[in-house]
Amino acid sequence: MRKTLLVNRRSALKLVAAGTAMLSSPYIIRPRPAWAENGVLNVTTYDKFLPQDFLDKFQKDTGIEVRVRLTDDQGKQYNLLTAEGANPSTDIVTVAGHRYSQFIQSKLISAIDIDKISNWKNLNSVYQDAKWARVEDKLWGLPILAGxxxxxxxxxxxxxxxxxxxxxxxxxxxxxxxxxxxxxxxxxxxxxxxxxxxxxxxxxxxxxxxxxxxxxxxxxxxxxxxxxxxxxxxxxxxxxxxxxxxxxxxxxxxxxxxxxxxxxxxxxxxxxxxGFVYTLNIVNNAPNQENAYKLLNAVLADPAVGASMTRQSGYSSTINGVADLLNDREKMAATLPQNQLERVIFFxxxxxxxxxxxxxxxxxxxxxx
Structure with a gap:
């Protein structure tokens, strides 16, 4: 899931925007820098979702080496996690909200502890405790992009x-x-x-x-x-x-x-x-769970990260303050006024x-x- 497609309800996970292309790829392994002494973080996500400048800064600030594996399909993520069972090779996956039940019922992702995400307040109120995001009275991911x-x-x-x-x-x-x-x-x-x-x-x-x-x-x-x-x-x-x-x-x-x-x-x-929302989700039994929380917190730390995500992917950001960083044409393309955003029912x-x-x-x- 980035040729320009129109998503219907059966292929909502392949929504395209702004002419980018999502391609399946093996791990992108970057040389482990000398300063990376505090572990690693393995992330499975879609092309253009996590800006490289954000990842570079996160690695520099934390000493955590981020290894990104690209995916182009929810089913592939599900099948991989299922096959790996209690010993997952990834810490964070990117799940669409209306696919939560499948991952939760199979015990593939963990509920998140928002007390560990001090920047949660920077998430738009529409997404902070949305009904679609709460299953079994728990929240299961950090919303990052919406279509x-x-x-x-x-x-x-x-x-x-x-x-x-x-x-x-x-x-x-x-x-x-x-x-x-x-x-x-x-x-x-x-x-x-x-x-x-x-x-x-x-x-x-x-x-x-x-x-x-x-x-x-x-x-x-x-x-x-x-x-x-x-x-x-x-x-x-x-x-x-x-x-x-x-x-x-x-x-x-x-x-x-x-x-x-x-x-x-x-x-x-x-x-x-x-609409639907892509979220960053912590894998059940993630080997680097604390590092995963650090990345989730960092995503919300600066609206510039959300603006970069929007420019790269074409999706709407979930982070407060992003619209202020976009030019008029970018705002028209990728944002809704708050009153209209509140009309969106997420699948x-x-x-x-x-x-x-x-x-x-x-x-x-x-x-x-």
């Missing part, structure tokens, strides 16, 4: 987009586009239902009704849509060609357009939208099978209508 979906618009033609209602406005007939499976869950939010299915665990009948109502809404307004798309490159090209003025999109492809100077903006609708790991089944069926029915 979200919303309403993308060409600001030359669409001045405001604060509600999903605009996607059904006849004024934009034939000038809208979306990923059916993802927009269907937002349509559920628009209709007052739970688009993430968390509240439907024991109520399949209501889940089916909610899905059917959203499906029928999209079929009713099918003439609004110029094209259903699947890849981020498709929606980018439609915006560039001015084939569309309005779309549902994930933040990655839109960030790239904004950084290239196109008159595009993304907003979180008032009915709520969805839960609860009830995924039911959600996948009902949404996949409804998606096929919308496309076939």
């Amino acid at each position: 979200y979906e919303g309403l993308a618009r060409n600001t030359d033609y669409v001045k405001e987009a604060d509600s999903l209602e605009i996607m059904f406005d006849p004024e934009y007939k034939g000038q809208t586009s979306y990923i059916v499976s993802d927009f269907l869950t937002l349509a559920m939010q628009y209709l007052g239902y739970d688009g993430d299915f968390v509240s439907y665990t024991d109520n399949r009948e209501l889940a089916q009704k909610a899905t059917n109502d959203a499906r029928d809404l999209l079929i009713k307004h099918k003439d609004m849509v110029r094209k259903y798309y699947d890849a981020g490159s498709e929606v980018q090209q439609m915006f560039i060609n001015e084939d569309i003025y309005l779309a549902h999109s994930w933040s990655g492809p839109v960030a790239k357009l904004i950084m290239e100077g196109h008159p595009i903006q993304l907003s979180a609708p008032k009915e709520g939208t969805f 839960s790991s609860v009830n995924r099978d039911m959600k996948n089944e009902l949404v996949d069926r409804a998606t096929a029915e919308v496309k076939a209508a």
Whole structure:
């Protein structure tokens, strides 16, 4: 997971932004410096997530040698930790919040002790004790980067987009586009239902009704849509060609357009939208746990670290003060106003099978209508 892709709900872990590329790689082993006398720290993460200048400073300040192994897939991290069992070769992994349950149930990661992270207060309040991050009444990771979906618009033609209602406005007939499976869950939010299915665990009948109502809404307004798309490159090209003025999109492809100077903006609708968060997680039985806490604390010590993460990855930072360090175009590409950020519902790991089944069926029915 960094070609520019559009993430749908089944591939949310491959969200791209700003044209970077994430490639799987073996350990990046750097020569052990003479001053590294206080141990090592092994980190598995994605390309561009931890800035090299930050790692260099951390190593210099602490004497801890950081060994980075790159990954491009959550499943690969899970399989590696499972295979290593009680003797892991890594101390920190990078897990998306809606994958927590899988790692926690397999006892692969440890709950974090925020008392050991003195800079926790520098984390944006939206993430400090978020519901998605708390499992078994414990917190399981340090949120570092977030991606979200919303309403993308060409600001030359669409001045405001604060509600999903605009996607059904006849004024934009034939000038809208979306990923059916993802927009269907937002349509559920628009209709007052739970688009993430968390509240439907024991109520399949209501889940089916909610899905059917959203499906029928999209079929009713099918003439609004110029094209259903699947890849981020498709929606980018439609915006560039001015084939569309309005779309549902994930933040990655839109960030790239904004950084290239196109008159595009993304907003979180008032009915709520969805997002996911990458977190740094301490591995269960991590051999260098104390060093891991030192790195988590250092990530939060300076908003410049978060700004660098955002510039490199295209994702939104979770750290307070980052927006103040970005230029206007960077802010438009990678940040949301606080009131809109509070509208983002971060994907839960609860009830995924039911959600996948009902949404996949409804998606096929919308496309076939």
